Amino acid sequence: MMTEQNNQFWSVLFRYLKRYLAGAGLALLEFIKVAVLAGVTIALVRYYLFKPFYVKGASMEPNFLDHEYLIIDELSYRLHEPKRGEVIVFRYPNNPEEYFLKRIIGLPGERIKVSEGVITIYNDAHPEGLVIKEEYIDKDIFTEGEKIMSLNKNQYFVMGDNRPNSFDSRRFGPVDENLIVGRTWLRGWPLNRIQIFDTPTY
Numbered sequence: 028m029m030t031e032q033n034n035q036f037w038s039v040l041f042r043y044l045k046r047y048l049a050g051a052g053l054a055l056l057e058f059i060k061v062a063v064l065a066g067v068t069i070a071l072v073r074y075y076l077f078k079p080f081y082v083k084g085a086s087m088e089p090n091f092l093d094h095e096y097l098i099i100d101e102l103s104y105r106l107h108e109p110k111r112g113e114v115i116v117f118r119y120p121n122n123p124e125e126y127f128l129k130r131i132i133g134l135p136g137e138r139i140k141v142s143e144g145v146i147t148i149y150n151d152a153h154p155e156g157l158v159i160k161e162e163y164i165d166k167d168i169f170t171e172g173e174k175i176m177s178l179n180k181n182q183y184f185v186m187g188d189n190r191p192n193s194f195d196s197r198r199f200g201p202v203d204e205n206l207i208v209g210r211t212w213l214r215g216w217p218l219n220r221i222q223i224f225d226t227p228t229y
Contacts, residue, residue, distance in 0.1 A: 077101060078209060080116050080128065086187035086194065087114070087128055090163055096216035097128075101209035109134075109183060109204075111159075112227035114211040117185070117202050126208065129195050132159070133176070133184025135204075141174040141197060159229050164188055172197045183207070 082095040091097070091114070099116050109115060111131055119125040133139040138149040140156070147156040164170075170190045174197050178184060182201035187193025196202065214222045 077212070078116075080126070080211075082128060085192050086189050087130075088189040088192075089165065090114075090188050091128060091211075091214075092220075095214055095220065097211050098213040098215055099209040100212035103210055104207060109207060109210065110226050111229065112163075114224065115185070116208040116211065118206040118208065120199055120202060120206060123206065127185075127195075128211070129185035129187050129193070129202075130163075131183050132186050132196070133178055133201075135178055135180045135182055137184075138175065138177045139184045141170060141172050143173075144169045144171075146170060157229075161227075161229075163227055164190070176201065181205070 078099045078101055080097045080099050082091050082093055082097060084093060097116075109131055111134055114128065114130050116126055116128055119127050132146060133148060134150070136150065140147040140149070146159050146161075148159055149156050168188075168190050170186075176184060176196070178201055181204040183204065184196045185202055186195045186197065211224050213224070214220055
């Protein structure tokens with residue numbers, strides 16, 4: 028009698044464990060599916076839409092400070108051309124392993140003149156030249172250098188906001204479009220300086 032009862036007990040127990048493990052297996056499988064899908068989504072966003080960027084140096088002060096954490100929008104420039112005034116991350120032309128953060132000043136096909144602290148843009152709309160007024164630059168900052176440069180159809184002239192302490196197109200020349208990673212979209216750190224960036228008007 029005890030043997031029969033024991034057999035029934037173990038039989039019920041095995042059936043219960045079998046159903047439990049089957050349910051747990053399905054739950055684990057669903058968890059794995061969700062984890063894989065989340066990982067793929069994060070990877071796609073990380074490598075094709077947005078990229079983090081860590082500011083190093085003082086060339087963009089006071090608008091971007093050393094050690095700040097930015098989010099770079101890599102999608103927009105697949106839909107439209109870069110605009111004057113946008114702050115971009117690009118690969119340094121002389122060493123593509125290095126990444127720079129600068130502001131677009133000159134657009135493809137334009138001629139740029141830097142003289143006595145004044146930046147003048149020559150293009151089809153302004154054949155006589157347009158002096159650009161940069162409200163994002165401190166009034167006490169002087170744009171050093173004497174430079175005249177004509178840009179090809181896929182080149183951009185970039186400068187740092189901290190003009191006396193910026194290594195930019197005044198020194199290394201224009202930046203080809205294929206070297207541009209994306210535009211600065213968001214400052215995520217520090218918390219007291221969180222900001223979404225707009226394109227300035229001139």
